Amino acid sequence: HIKAQGGNGFYFYSADMNVASSQRLTMETQLRRALERNEFVLHYQPQLSLHSGRIIGMEALLRWQHPERGLVSPAEFIPLLEETGMIVAVGDWVLHTACAQNSAWMAAGLPPLRMAVNLSARQFRQRDLIESVNQALQNTGLAPEHLELEITESIMIQDLQTTITTLNQLHELGIQISIDDFGTGYSSLSYLKRLPINKIKIDQSFVRDICTDPDDEAIANAVISLGHNLKMQVIAEGVETLEQLEQLRAQGCDEIQGYYFSRPLPAEAFAQLVRKSLITVKPV
Ligand code: C2E
Ligand code: MG
Ligand code: MG
């Protein structure tokens, strides 16, 4: 509802729009080159079991190592990758890189961990998704149970029959499936029982005030019982404090992920953290 308020107002408005669209074009051009220039990088954030206290997996999170701007966060470029369809090629790179990394860590003597990879709706709708996932596993020698794909509720509302077919195929491959940002989308609960889903991720917006807001506590409780009654694991995202961790543990949550334990880390730092935490829990 921006309105021209005389010549000047309109002039400034359209000039701003030109700046915005030319910045967008520059970014699009740079993103197109980013893959071949090897500018994408994955960071890994540990996921901790509240039952054993151990790191049991990690989520691969994409970053763009921009030649001038430094490390750019996904919120700034994933929407553009999605709009342009480039997310399919980049997503394929993410899948291969994450599987290769997990395989390499196991070969290097780290305990078996589960690698979670985010899948965009556009990627999920690709005709050759199953083939790509299979390729990534074959090429890297990773066992399917060590891969988890994170999907969002938006996938479920688009075309339920295709979603069921695709998820069943992934499930048959032996891959784990989780629902990311649970509670923020539009999924109908009846979908949950029809889909082969292993894990629900409680969105961080419900975790933030879980210790002070009874509504958030009630939502977390409901999601945890729903998940458990449907034989799913429940993980909480965005856990930043010990108080939140204790609250979630008391509510029966299975796993946590968040800054309290660790931020997403570059590969080498992640491996070091895993080695270090193995030593601290080893009996004397
Ligand atoms: P997400 O999948 O929900 O990932 C969790 C986000 O929460 C990550 O942000 C992570 O760094 C952040 N986070 C983790 N712990 C905490 C915490 O304790 N406090 C707070 N405030 N934040 C925390 P990031 O890395 O910036 O990624 C943002 C989103 O970008 C992701 O949300 C995901 O939707 C998307 N994304 C990231 N990598 C990929 C990818 O490879 N493919 C696709 N399709 N999307 C990706
Ligand atoms: Mg995720
Ligand atoms: Mg999430």
Ligand code: MG
């Ligand atoms: Mg999110």
